[in-house]
Structure formats: structure tokens, C-alpha cells
Amino acid sequence: MPVANVGETATHEVPITEETIETFAALSGDENPIHLDDEYAAGTMFGGRVAHGILSAAVVSGALARLSGDIVYLSQELSFEKPVFPGETVEATVRVTDDLGDDRIAVETTATVPERDERVLSGEATVLSVPHGNPE
Numbered sequence: 001m002p003v004a005n006v007g008e009t010a011t012h013e014v015p016i017t018e019e020t021i022e023t024f025a026a027l028s029g030d031e032n033p034i035h036l037d038d039e040y041a042a043g044t045m046f047g048g049r050v051a052h053g054i055l056s057a058a059v060v061s062g063a064l065a066r067l068s069g070d071i072v073y074l075s076q077e078l079s080f081e082k083p084v085f086p087g088e089t090v091e092a093t094v095r096v097t098d099d100l101g102d103d104r105i106a107v108e109t110t111a112t113v114p115e116r117d118e119r120v121l122s123g124e125a126t127v128l129s130v131p132h133g134n135p136e
């Protein structure tokens with residue numbers, strides 16, 4: 001299997017429903033009422049329930065996994081720029097920007113909500129992309 005080279009891109013999209021958010025809250029233990037409680041969330045700056053930021057980041061992980069090679073996540077810098085509301089889709093796009101040597105690559109990571117053509121997340125990841133196969 002080839003490894004990921006500079007310029008390679010991958011995308012992944014996930015519809016974010018109320019059920020997705022509730023499942024993620026149960027899995028992660030993040031039961032912040034801003035995600036789960038309509039009445040509470042109505043009184044926040046967003047005016048209603050929003051998805052966990054790290055749930056959108058998980059969609060980025062899904063895109064990274066689609067790059068070439070055995071992909072190992074090493075680090076990630078993230079900004080959550082806009083909220084994601086239940087009923088919207090998160091589409092993550094990743095693009096290899098640099099070969100850092102030692103099988104490490106720098107990857108630009110973004111996510112948008114296509115329904116409103118708005119970027120909701122940006123950042124940069126470092127991942128390993130190595131040929132598949134046990135070296136032993």
C-alpha cells in the first residue's frame with residue numbers, strides 16, 4: 001500500500017442528528033446541557049442545542065483514516081469556529097501539506113457544514129503514514 005504524499009486529500013461526512021449527539025454524550029461522558037437540554041441550550045449564545053466540538057473533530061479523524069498508508073494520529077491543533085446544530089451534516093476535508101520526514105506528514109484539517117456553506121472547524125494534524133506490513 002502506498003503512503004500519503006503532499007497534495008493528497010480525503011473527505012468524510014457524517015449527518016449530525018439529535019441521536020448522534022446523545023450517543024456521543026453517552027460514549028464520551030460529556031453531558032454538558034448545551035448539547036442535551038433544549039431549554040438550557042435556548043438560554044446560551046447559540047439559542048439551541050449544538051454538537052460537541054470534539055464530535056466534529058471525530059469526523060476529521062474519519063477523513064484522516066482515508067489517506068494512503070497505515071495512518072497513526074500523532075497530534076492535532078483545532079479551532080471550533082462556528083457551531084454545528086442537530087440536523088446538519090459535517091463534512092471534513094484533510095490535505096497533506098508537508099513531508100516532515102521519518103514517515104510523518106503535516107495535514108491541514110477543515111470541516112464545513114455544506115447546507116450553509118460555512119467552515120466550522122480548522123486546524124492542523126501530524127500523522128504517521130507508513131507502508132502496510134509488519135517490518136519483522
Ligand SMILES: C[C@@H](O)CC(=O)SCCNC(=O)CCNC(=O)[C@H](O)C(C)(C)COP(=O)(O)OP(=O)(O)OC[C@H]1O[C@@H](n2cnc3c(N)ncnc32)[C@H](O)[C@@H]1OP(=O)(O)O
Pocket residue numbers: 030032034045050051052053054079080081082083084
Ligand atoms: C466541552 C463541550 O461540552 C463544549 C462544546 O463542545 S461547545 C460546542 C463546540 N464549540 C462551538 O461550537 C464553538 C464554535 N465557535 C463559535 O461559535 C465562535 O467562535 C464564537 C461564538 C465562540 C466566537 O465567535 P465571535 O464572537 O464571532 O468571535 P469573534 O470573531 O468576534 O472573535 C473574537 C476573538 O476571539 C477569537 N476567536 C473566536 N473564535 C475562536 C476560536 N474558535 N478559536 C480561537 N480563537 C477564536 C478571534 O480570533 C478574536 O480574537 P482577536 O484577537 O480579538 O482577533
